[in-house]
Amino acid sequence: MMTFNEKYGKTALVAGASEGLGAAYAHALAARGLDLVLVARRRQLLEDTAVRIQQQYRVNVLPVVCDLAAPDAISVVVEATDNKPIDFLVYNAASSWIGPFLATGLETHQNIAAVNTGTPLAMLYYYGGKMVVRGRGGVVLMTSIAGFQGSGFLATYAATKAFCRVLAEGLWYEWRAAGVDVIACCAGVTTTPNYLNTNPGRASWLEPRAQSPEQVVEECLGRIGSVPSFVSGRSNRFVSFLMQHVFSRKKAILTMGNGMKKMYRL
Numbered sequence: 230m231m232t233f234n235e236k237y238g239k240t241a242l243v244a245g246a247s248e249g250l251g252a253a254y255a256h257a258l259a260a261r262g263l264d265l266v267l268v269a270r271r272r273q274l275l276e277d278t279a280v281r282i283q284q285q286y287r288v289n290v291l292p293v294v295c296d297l298a299a300p301d302a303i304s305v306v307v308e309a310t311d312n313k314p315i316d317f318l319v320y321n322a323a324s325s326w327i328g329p330f331l332a333t334g335l336e337t338h339q340n341i342a343a344v345n346t347g348t349p350l351a352m353l354y355y356y357g358g359k360m361v362v363r364g365r366g367g368v369v370l371m372t373s374i375a376g377f378q379g380s381g382f383l384a385t386y387a388a389t390k391a392f393c394r395v396l397a398e399g400l401w402y403e404w405r406a407a408g409v410d411v412i413a414c415c416a417g418v419t420t421t422p423n424y425l426n427t428n429p430g431r432a433s434w435l436e437p438r439a440q441s442p443e444q445v446v447e448e449c450l451g452r453i454g455s456v457p458s459f460v461s462g463r464s465n466r467f468v469s470f471l472m473q474h475v476f477s478r479k480k481a482i483l484t485m486g487n488g489m490k491k492m493y494r495l
């Protein structure tokens with residue numbers, strides 16, 4: 230059986246890699262022997278993550294400071310990678326806004342759309358396109374079970390996550406014959422600093438059990454190549470099954486919105 234890097238190649242790019250899930254992907258890919266390009270905005274945190282990984286796994290790590298909301302983000306990243314072939318792409322970065330849709334400016338929603346849909350679309354087109362030409366590669370789009378239905382007080386974020394799942398599934402179909410595996414990882418609550426900083430309360434009895442970033446990442450890297458998308462964690466799969474196949478769509482949307490209201494005391 231081929232090892233991970235024999236199957237996918239030498240270098241991975243993780244977009245949104247300074248901490249949490251993104252850093253966990255970086256560690257897991259370095260542990261599989263891949264060199265890394267790590268992208269995020271906070272230079273110090275990103276460089277510290279890069280140095281730690283480089284020392285721990287003896288792989289090459291290139292940190293690239295870039296705001297993935299910027300219209301020219303893709304050019305900045307492409308220029309920084311200096312045409313280095315990217316064999317494996319993880320698009321993990323995301324932006325969100327928790328609260329009533331109209332309680333923030335349109336630019337907040339546009340920023341979320343840029344980070345969560347516009348830039349991954351551009352990265353898929355560019356790096357995925359090159360993988361298809363080379364005849365091998367892998368792509369992970371991080372998405373969320375929040376994207377399985379309309380999610381009140383998280384409306385734009387949830388809509389962008391639905392976009393990513395459906396995009397990944399379509400490209401899984403198109404690119405598998407070209408030797409490129411695409412997967413959407415639909416995570417539930419994951420104990421990243423970003424999530425914990427939102428200071429969530431308890432939503433309801435239906436709240437799935439939280440996973441660690443490492444659990445989500447190992448599940449995803451174990452499943453890529455076999456399915457177009459998956460829900461990580463048994464407890465998330467159970468709740469997701471109820472929401473999609475047992476509840477009516479109206480009840481699922483009400484459950485999600487009521488849960489958000491309670492969790493964030495809205």
Ligand SMILES: NC(=O)c1ccc[n+]([C@@H]2O[C@H](COP(=O)([O-])OP(=O)(O)OC[C@H]3O[C@@H](n4cnc5c(N)ncnc54)[C@H](OP(=O)(O)O)[C@@H]3O)[C@@H](O)[C@H]2O)c1
Pocket residue numbers: 244245246247248249250251252268269270271272274295296297298320321322323324344371372373374390415416417418419420421422423424
């Ligand atoms: N945590 C959860 O409970 C959960 C649940 C379901 C799905 N997910 C999905 O999992 C992924 C990661 O989730 P997370 O929020 O917990 O984050 P995370 O992986 O812990 O951190 C997000 C990373 O993205 C970077 N990032 C964010 N905005 C960026 C921007 N505009 N430009 C460049 N880098 C940016 C951050 O670094 P800088 O701040 O340094 O830029 C950070 O390294 C997201 O796609 C999210 O939708 C998470």
